[in-house]
Amino acid sequence: MVNAFNPANAENLDAGLRALLARRQKVLGPSYKLFYEEPVHLVRAEGVYMFDAQGNRYLDVYNNVPSVGHCHPHVVEAITKQVATLNTHTRYLHELILTYAEKLIGTFPPELSNVMFTCTGSETSDLALRVARNFTGATGIIVTETAYHGITSAVSEISPSLGEHVPLGQHVRTVPAPDSLRGEGADVGETFARNVQAAIDDLKRHGVKVAALIVDTIFSSDGVYADPAGFLAPAVDAIRRAGGVFIADEVQPGFGRTGDAMWGFQRHGVVPDLVIMGKPMGNGLPIAGMIAKPEVLQDFALRARYFNTFGGNPVCCAAGLAVLEVMENEQLMQNAKSVGSYMKQGLAELARQYTSIGQVRGAGFFIGVDLVKDQESHEPDPDFAIRLVNGLRKRFILIGASGPEGHVLKIRPPLPFSRQNAEHFLSAMEDALREESARQ
Template sequence: MTMINSFDAAAATDMSERDRALVERRERLLGPAYRLFYANPVHLVRGEGVWLYDADGSAYLDVYNNVASVGHCHPHVVEALSRQAATLNTHTRYLTDGILDYAERLLGYFPAELAHVMFTCTGSEANDLAYRAARTFTGGTGVIITQLAYHGVTIAISEMSPSLGDGIVLPPHVRTVPAPNAYHADGGDVGEAFARHVRLAIADMKAHGIKPAALLVDTIFSSDGVLSGPAGFLAPAAAAIREAGGLLIADEVQPGFGRTGEGMWGFSRHGVVPDIVTMGKPMGNGHPMAGLVARPEILETFGKRTRYFNTFGGNPVSCAVGMAVLDVIEQSHLIANAGDVGSYLRDGLRGLATRHEMIGDVRGAGLFIGVELVTDRKTRSPATAATARLVNGLREKRVLISAAGLHANVLKIRPPLVFSRGNADHFLSALDEVLSDISATS
């Protein structure tokens, strides 16, 4: 995952003098922990809907950004942000109406068991708080994650995010299991296989005297390679962690807010009700807001033991923005659109697969789609180098996308939910061309 889109100075022959100067300025001011997408990075100045514009006025089709989920700079969201910021912005130790109206509306999208909500500013903070609450409630510390999970950047959560690379050392209370992967399952039962690994991890924890606190999963396993099906595969593993006294924490930071096209949350595709659900990225369409919902008894224990005050979390501006995002999702029927255009796009990708041998698998739900690229359909060997060429080739055609998975060979397709069938055609035609270029030159 690291290599695909990082800025590689040696390869950056196409950069303009102006962009090269920006890159140098960036390195001087921000240091080496900041990485750029693409050998030839994109210099953005404006966004609107599914489009991003560079400094020369060229338009790029955004097929990747799940944060600006209702469309870049959506006027209804910007208006709510501006109006509330001009009226009142303060913290949650005073009574304000907006947080309650938003909390009530947000909880309305969840099963009745999940009756409390808490607000943070980032998905990392939400997962960090979820783990803290799970520890307090269960009395355990053990957490099971998938092999290439990503859950965030705080210390505790980066240690549950092996996809961050070699710098991350997992502590003894964190165990990894292979992600549920239908494409590589050779016809076996994906859900049972996943649950078997979870049970093995629980047994191994117990052998080491570690009490399980939670199974923490991104419900569409984005960094593991966008693993969406078969729907229902989470249920046996959920039963296994609960039998061991642990909680199921569903990380909806990526799949949440309608992206999967069948409802608001990824977990509902699996017929399970998690104990805690975390959310973030698209919640404020770019405004820094995140949170969690949980069964009240979990937060009861936590709230009795300690307090939680997040200076910015749940402030009136964030809540107004969150409300506006929900308005757009509903009024523009974005869940139905994600379902319709997602399905149209997968059909188109499967059409390309009839002509491009490199496409090994097309999967996904709604507008969260993975395309696994292979060098050989029989062995399913990863086409890692070709995927990197593809991502960079699409950038030259002004289509923004990225890749994921253990071998960085899965195209991660995750456009704003206002993506149309016409946008899908545009993407499919660019992808077709670049795939043809790559097979012609390899």
């Protein structure tokens, strides 16, 4: 994992942190990793700020789950009210799920008119695979080289970012991310489509019919690739020509984060067959879902029994509805666009001063800063990325890193992040860049 705390360094931490680490290790075991050279022990959060046990305030430029802001009062109130009234499942009639589903579907193109609720992005990716395979009668799946779509057995088989110890399925092919910095070919969209076509052909040569192309429409784990908007269209054409469907993974770019549109695929002028959403949907409550073209879903829905105990429960739907209301009331997508663009410009200015920055990419509040060893080879510099991430943490700013080698800073604040917050971040970023560059 990028930016993981190394437990071997626990002795450098204070006694309180060491005690918590020992308790974690004992009951949670080794799957549970922590961020940062010095882990952060959090006790409360509000808006774009998080607070540790010593009362230090951190500017959150990382967490996309509490998307409308940590502990947003409107969302808290909606959850509080519903949890005291009724929390049950979808085999009884309940109106709130319908009100929410209608409002959510209203943010999509009209072809996408059915929703199925689950609890996590992983469950949703898994469901989308089942539906796509049922609809196409095929099994082949195409993903990008550092894709992450979740952690069920089936989904981990299409998530190369999980690393060499989690094998890809034999019916899975990967294509290079649409990398405009290091990729070959001048036209990103044409190159990406050509690679998808080659993957289709290779599957076919192995006797595997292709069921779906699935991409995160901002390519988060691949290192953030947003531009030029529209580049996805030729690849979507290619997958459909081969009889497959296009699945848009909107877990990261969805819910207005890109600033340009509610959903990342809309920036590319395409309409997916299935859409996966999750993380920010309930501002932290476990709710996720799949939006589908009815004709793609129909046969699966009629024949395969699918019931998700907690999926679409009234409390999670209340949270989901409140999130949409806050986004409207506070014009958060517009904020992501304007402040995100201001932030990206500020970072681009830093890129002109610091040769360690190879490229600044992204849309709205999803920005990637690609760190390189030099401006000629563009060789990734993951060590420098980690030093910056930890340098910012010392300055009470939370960000992360991503990309195949962890060399891309992942800048992804809650949506109410203001212009002042952006100035605060940019100034700390410049400071950290200066200090870490001097140590090079």
